[in-house]
Amino acid sequence: DAGVIQSPRHEVTEMGQEVTLRCKPISGHDYLFWYRQTMMRGLELLIYFNNNVPIDDSGMPEDRFSAKMPNASFSTLKIQPSEPRDSAVYFCASSRQLPYGYTFGSGTRLTVV
């Protein structure tokens, strides 16, 4: 198994631009999580899905953030428009069962200038 695959690994964009982060979870994992990591706030849960359905998006900071999971093998996190304070490392993780055995991807380092 290739693990959780995230793309791109690095993204540099200008303020105001749309950014789309992508994630392919491990096959058979029913739960998918999007986390944001910063030095100040650590690992913050943004949203999670169960069987492709969003369950809790209360961690999404603003309406500028949206996430979708159109099928069991793909999810996106979109920021539109992006702002410098969105600069962080964004992780996708998946698991078979809450809250056990999270497998994280290698993350996307987003820099908004």
Next chain:
Amino acid sequence: QQQVKQSPQSLIVQKGGISIINCAYENTAFDYFPWYQQFPGKGPALLIAIRPDVSEKKEGRFTISFNKSAKQFSLHIMDSQPGDSATYFCAASPGNTPLVFGKGTRLSVIA
């Protein structure tokens, strides 16, 4: 109620020494307490986990100590090695909701 407070923020330990990282929680419904290890440029990976029905769990050089009455748990790394240098996260969950993570401890093991 949902917070997990982790300390210290950073830690420097001599090779061969013991590294100790502490976490405290308030939510008495928490019943699963894992530790995750993160190397630079990688995502966190599960290291070891404990349930509150035991006070200690050991896997190799890594031990979790759990104090239910104090609502605290800690990670001990015995005979710390430079390869253990990483960021460590404690986490907790009541079992039916996602993990809540501490803010992380950056461990540096120096020779």
